Amino acid sequence: MTITAATARRRFRGATIHTVDGGDRIITDGELIVEGARIVAVGAADRGATDDPIVALPATHHLTPGLIDAHVHLGLFPEGSPREAKDLNEMTRPVTPEMRALDGIWPGDVAFHKARAAGITTVCVLPGSANIVGGTGVALRTAGIDVERMVRRDPVCLKVAFGYNVKHSHGLKAGRSPLTRMGIAAGFRDAFDAALRYEQQKVHDPRTATDRGHEALLLALRREIPVRAHASRSDDILTAIRLARAYGLRLVLEHGYEADLVLDRVIEHGVAVVLGPAFRCCGNTEELHHDFASAKVLDDAGVCVAHMTDHPIVPVGYLSLQAGLSVRAGMKPSRALRTITTHAARILGLDDTVGRLAPGLAADLAIFDGPPLEVASRVVSTWIDGARVYADGEPTPVPGGMIRR
Numbered sequence: 001m002t003i004t005a006a007t008a009r010r011r012f013r014g015a016t017i018h019t020v021d022g023g024d025r026i027i028t029d030g031e032l033i034v035e036g037a038r039i040v041a042v043g044a045a046d047r048g049a050t051d052d053p054i055v056a057l058p059a060t061h062h063l064t065p066g067l068i069d070a071h072v073h074l075g076l077f078p079e080g081s082p083r084e085a086k087d088l089n090e091m092t093r094p095v096t097p098e099m100r101a102l103d104g105i106w107p108g109d110v111a112f113h114k115a116r117a118a119g120i121t122t123v124c125v126l127p128g129s130a131n132i133v134g135g136t137g138v139a140l141r142t143a144g145i146d147v148e149r150m151v152r153r154d155p156v157c158l159k160v161a162f163g164y165n166v167k168h169s170h171g172l173k174a175g176r177s178p179l180t181r182m183g184i185a186a187g188f189r190d191a192f193d194a195a196l197r198y199e200q201q202k203v204h205d206p207r208t209a210t211d212r213g214h215e216a217l218l219l220a221l222r223r224e225i226p227v228r229a230h231a232s233r234s235d236d237i238l239t240a241i242r243l244a245r246a247y248g249l250r251l252v253l254e255h256g257y258e259a260d261l262v263l264d265r266v267i268e269h270g271v272a273v274v275l276g277p278a279f280r281c282c283g284n285t286e287e288l289h290h291d292f293a294s295a296k297v298l299d300d301a302g303v304c305v306a307h308m309t310d311h312p313i314v315p316v317g318y319l320s321l322q323a324g325l326s327v328r329a330g331m332k333p334s335r336a337l338r339t340i341t342t343h344a345a346r347i348l349g350l351d352d353t354v355g356r357l358a359p360g361l362a363a364d365l366a367i368f369d370g371p372p373l374e375v376a377s378r379v380v381s382t383w384i385d386g387a388r389v390y391a392d393g394e395p396t397p398v399p400g401g402m403i404r405r
Contacts, residue, residue, distance in 0.1 A: 015057035021356040024334040034363040037385035066121025066364030068344035071308035075105035089130035098213035099135025115142040116390040118317040119366030119379040129161035129230035130169035143389040161230035226250040232286035234258040257290040272304040277314035293329040306344040324373035
């Protein structure tokens with residue numbers, strides 16, 4: 001599926017519009033005007049004569065910003081390739097900051113179609129959590145065949161990890177450090193200290209050879225990109241905060257199942273949380289205390305919290321269902337919708353581009369046949385940059401994900 005640039009002016013009229021543009025603004029019988037790839041106006045429907053093409057929507061339909069999954073592995077861990085090594089983790093050593101998720105993504109992964117079918121227009125594809133430092137992540141549109149043209153932002157973050165996955169991948173399976181949480185923290189410090197020494201060497205000797213791994217770490221040290229830390233248990237969360245404070249890093253917690261147990265520290269250090277995933281049972285001990293109510297606890301406290309599917313851990317199509325389960329746990333629907341739109345955009349540094357319906361922003365839209373977070377609601381169509389990339393009833397792509405047009 002390739003996005004064809006949209007040039008026409010078009011009016012989406014009649015649906016309930018969720019602007020998610022501050023407060024709880026919802027417009028019944030609304031109208032959203034798109035020109036090319038951008039939104040130019042949103043408000044109550046104007047029933048006057050117009051030469052613009054109109055996408056007429058029933059009053060039962062709901063129009064939202066394109067949804068955003070802030071943590072997935074689409075294209076790095078493609079579906080239907082059981083005999084091929086996944087491109088998720090470079091487990092040959094525990095510190096690999098020079099790895100770029102962009103270089104391993106296959107846009108033909110059928111999961112991209114499943115994302116579009118769920119109204120998801122932007123995803124953050126991250127390296128896995130086997131390494132202390134796994135590499136840089138990328139924010140992508142969910143349609144395209146050339147991954148570079150799908151990019152919204154690259155690099156969007158530096159991925160690091162704490163806890164079981166790192167210990168298991170290196171200490172237990174490969175018989176090398178780190179075997180313990182102490183070893184993980186020590187390896188983290190060694191990596192960032194080495195980057196700082198490299199920076200000093202470059203100052204004293206401009207002829208110093210470029211080291212791509214150190215350069216990636218320096219992006220985080222200069223606070224140009226955040227560090228996204230796989231940390232589920234409260235002790236790992238506090239270790240991540242301690243290390244981020246020591247090195248002056250912008251920190252986002254990934255998974256964060258026990259973030260609400262150390263809420264005062266999360267608030268004190270201005271940490272965002274990408275929560276989840278939440279549907280699997282018989283997981284490891286780091287997930288025992290997850291509760292959908294924690295999203296409300298974090299949001300009530302002013303923490304920027306987003307949901308994730310961690311696809312393929314949980315299918316990407318269940319993103320809105322996870323937000324809906326937060327509603328069942330007591331969160332207002334309008335606030336739960338923010339966890340998969342505006343909050344996710346803010347965490348990705350894309351809040352001036354996507355995640356809201358406002359003039360000047362990208363025309364990324366999801367149209368549902370009912371309230372967007374209800375389990376019975378279906379996505380009718382999905383639009384990226386003003387171009388339709390999914391319509392309900394279109395054939396599912398063959399393995400590989402693309403349909404030739």
